[in-house]
Amino acid sequence: DAGVTQSPTHLIKTRGQHVTLRCSPISGHKSVSWYQQVLGQGPQFIFQYYEKEERGRGNFPDRFSARQFPNYSSELNVNALLLGDSALYLCASSWGQGAGGYTFGSGTRLTVV
Amino acid sequence: QQQVKQSPQSLIVQKGGISIINCAYENTAFDYFPWYQQFPGKGPALLIAIRPDVSEKKEGRFTISFNKSAKQFSLHIMDSQPGDSATYFCAATATYGGSQGNLIFGKGTKLSVKP
Numbered sequence A: 001d002a003g004v005t006q007s008p009t010h011l012i013k014t015r016g017q018h019v020t021l022r023c024s025p026i027s028g029h030k031s032v033s034w035y036q037q038v039l040g041q042g043p044q045f046i047f048q049y050y051e052k053e054e055r056g057r058g059n060f061p062d063r064f065s066a067r068q069f070p071n072y073s074s075e076l077n078v079n080a081l082l083l084g085d086s087a088l089y090l091c092a093s094s095w096g097q098g099a100g101g102y103t104f105g106s107g108t109r110l111t112v113v
Numbered sequence B: 001q002q003q004v005k006q007s008p009q010s011l012i013v014q015k016g017g018i019s020i021i022n023c024a025y026e027n028t029a030f031d032y033f034p035w036y037q038q039f040p041g042k043g044p045a046l047l048i049a050i051r052p053d054v055s056e057k058k059e060g061r062f063t064i065s066f067n068k069s070a071k072q073f074s075l076h077i078m079d080s081q082p083g084d085s086a087t088y089f090c091a092a093t094a095t096y097g098g099s100q101g102n103l104i105f106g107k108g109t110k111l112s113v114k115p
Helices: none
Strands: A005-007 A012-013 A019-023 A031-037 A044-050 A053-057 A063-070 A074-078 A087-094 A110-112 B004-007 B012-013 B019-025 B031-036 B045-050 B056-059 B062-067 B072-077 B084-090 B107-115
Touching: A005 A087, A005 B004, A019 A053, A019 A087, A019 A110, A031 A074, A044 A063, A044 A074, A053 B072, A074 B084, B004 B084, B012 B019, B019 B031, B019 B084, B031 B062, B045 B056, B045 B062, B045 B072
Parallel strands: A012 A110, B012 B107
Antiparallel strands: A005 A019, A019 A074, A031 A044, A031 A087, A044 A053, A063 A074, A087 A110, B004 B019, B019 B072, B031 B045, B031 B084, B056 B062, B062 B072, B084 B107
């Protein structure tokens, strides 16, 4: 079975640009969460979506947005990129809304120059 | 403020030894405590998790010890192997209420197991 797949794996963007990151959850999983992991730190929660509705939002500015599609895949959008947005962006999926049993993808490495 | 404090930041252990990583939390609403293992270039992988109704959980060489009154939990890796060299993260969340899905991670422990 395929795990959580994220695309692209690496991305380089310029300050001020916009970026879209994509995530396909494990088949049957209805919940998707996004995390930001800065080098040397633990992942930090950005969003959770369950059944296509936003169910949680972390302490991130409005430049960050996300959505979940009818097939449960998800997109994370970041506008007006800052140097500080450089990080590994992780997607995690689970069959239910609770955080138990979350499976993470390998992430998208975003570098803002 | 919701926090999970993890120590040590790094750990060097000889092959066959015991690796011990500690975490402490503040929010008494937390009811799910997982440990994740992360290799370079990969996402975190769930190792083992515990809920506060038990004081210990063992899976193979990995054991979680949980102390509800002290609000502390720890990961023990028995017979540590070079393949265990990775970064380990503790995490916590409340699986009921508004914070469902919001895993709060510690800052990580980089484990090196020397042959």
